[in-house]
Amino acid sequence: MPGHVDILIIGGGAAGIAAARRLAGGRHSFLLLEAGDRLGGRAFTQSLAGMPLDLGCGWLHSADRNPWVELGEAEGWTVDKTPPAWREQWQEIGFSRAEQREAMAAFEAFDKRLREETPASDRAADALDPDCRWNSWLEALSGYINGAELGCLSIADYLAYDDADSDVNWRLPDGYGALIAASGADLPVRLGAPVTTIDRRTTPLRATGPWGAVTADRIIIAVPTTVLAEERLRFDPPLLEKVEAAADLPLGLANKAFLLLDRPEPFEPDTQLLGDPHDPVTGSYYLRPFARQVIECFFGGAGARSLEAEGQGAAADFATEQLVGLLGSDIRRRLTPLAETRWGADPLFGGSYSHALPGKADARARLAAPVENRIFFAGEACSAIDFSTAHGAYATGVAAAEAVLASLS
Numbered sequence: 001m002p003g004h005v006d007i008l009i010i011g012g013g014a015a016g017i018a019a020a021r022r023l024a025g026g027r028h029s030f031l032l033l034e035a036g037d038r039l040g041g042r043a044f045t046q047s048l049a050g051m052p053l054d055l056g057c058g059w060l061h062s063a064d065r066n067p068w069v070e071l072g073e074a075e076g077w078t079v080d081k082t083p084p085a086w087r088e089q090w091q092e093i094g095f096s097r098a099e100q101r102e103a104m105a106a107f108e109a110f111d112k113r114l115r116e117e118t119p120a121s122d123r124a125a126d127a128l129d130p131d132c133r134w135n136s137w138l139e140a141l142s143g144y145i146n147g148a149e150l151g152c153l154s155i156a157d158y159l160a161y162d163d164a165d166s167d168v169n170w171r172l173p174d175g176y177g178a179l180i181a182a183s184g185a186d187l188p189v190r191l192g193a194p195v196t197t198i199d200r201r202t203t204p205l206r207a208t209g210p211w212g213a214v215t216a217d218r219i220i221i222a223v224p225t226t227v228l229a230e231e232r233l234r235f236d237p238p239l240l241e242k243v244e245a246a247a248d249l250p251l252g253l254a255n256k257a258f259l260l261l262d263r264p265e266p267f268e269p270d271t272q273l274l275g276d277p278h279d280p281v282t283g284s285y286y287l288r289p290f291a292r293q294v295i296e297c298f299f300g301g302a303g304a305r306s307l308e309a310e311g312q313g314a315a316a317d318f319a320t321e322q323l324v325g326l327l328g329s330d331i332r333r334r335l336t337p338l339a340e341t342r343w344g345a346d347p348l349f350g351g352s353y354s355h356a357l358p359g360k361a362d363a364r365a366r367l368a369a370p371v372e373n374r375i376f377f378a379g380e381a382c383s384a385i386d387f388s389t390a391h392g393a394y395a396t397g398v399a400a401a402e403a404v405l406a407s408l409s
């Protein structure tokens, strides 16, 4: 570990890696410090039962303008362009086509109210029609999309994302997490190096942790908002405006469970089942992604939180019960839990992706603003329009690296 670098990057997720890649080959020395034992952060592909499974991000959202697509294709990664199955219930099981149309119309009416009759509160729940019978379904959707209930969601923030999203969604059969981690392979990185304090009373700045200390002229902070809001990484003297901005951008919760599926043939590949369209905490089940022998179960918001609180195994059990309800009791014997995430319980993350609290959409710009032209911020939460995604994180990393270079020139 060098004692001094020109530029220190803290956090080895998509944003930190993108910043490091932008600096690589330039004339400034730099180092990336990552608290965990791997690169990628919330992008994490694990090989289970011979399948590369994405425990974090899986979809290349806004794929037609997503820099990870270009990067992956340039490196020879296969990009799968099969459209997602989210909008259709496989074989109408438990959710008839007529009900799906009705629910979609309720979504469109809700979206119109968000835009045209925007509640002064900026709280998405205030745009619900109290008499609509699809409100539970709308809550479930918010859980998946935002990781949070509509009651704690800023309308302005949600619409900023929605307006920018190109609605083109692709995947990487070998794993989004694998691509992001591989893209950081040749960079100067130290793993297992959590930064706990940044001393900004001195020039150069000084970052310390249980591993020691390093000084740097510029620092790029690319850690999740929970780490800043809870001051697990703190500044001396404190940067209260950053703690506040990070607290206004909490990480919602989304979790996955993977169930190995024995005798998968009757189930059509790349199809989806929603567990219960009238339950706001329902799971959503992606059957046989890439025609694999697996079901990817997805939980969001309140549903994800309650299952995570119940402990390891609760999500797989809940998923199994919902699938038995839809497909019959024979399915139970054919399912074997493979993996289950608990992103909220992991102290390096404390959640899955950020959303702005009502009235706090400006927190993204407040968080992203550099301090004293020497401390810079990156990470999905800093993106004005592509927050909560790996491509948004990438763009903030590149932007922070360019701002650092400009400050040094």
Ligand SMILES: Cc1cc2nc3c(=O)[nH]c(=O)nc-3n(C[C@H](O)[C@H](O)[C@H](O)COP(=O)(O)OP(=O)(O)OC[C@H]3O[C@@H](n4cnc5c(N)ncnc54)[C@H](O)[C@@H]3O)c2cc1C
Binding pocket: 010, 011, 012, 013, 014, 015, 016, 033, 034, 035, 036, 039, 040, 041, 042, 043, 055, 056, 057, 058, 059, 060, 061, 193, 194, 195, 196, 222, 223, 224, 227, 232, 233, 254, 255, 256, 341, 343, 348, 349, 351, 352, 353, 378, 379, 380, 381, 387, 388, 389, 390, 391, 393
């Ligand atoms: C279940 C789930 C599904 C998702 N699905 C999608 C999807 O389909 N498409 C999509 O685009 N996005 C998705 N996302 C979101 C996406 O994964 C994230 O937005 C993105 O990866 C965040 O990148 P980042 O670099 O901002 O943060 P992170 O990936 O969180 O990286 C921050 C890094 O900082 C490290 N760190 C924390 N504290 C310290 C410290 N004190 N010192 C040093 N290092 C520290 C962490 O270990 C971590 O590696 C999903 C996320 C989850 C959890």
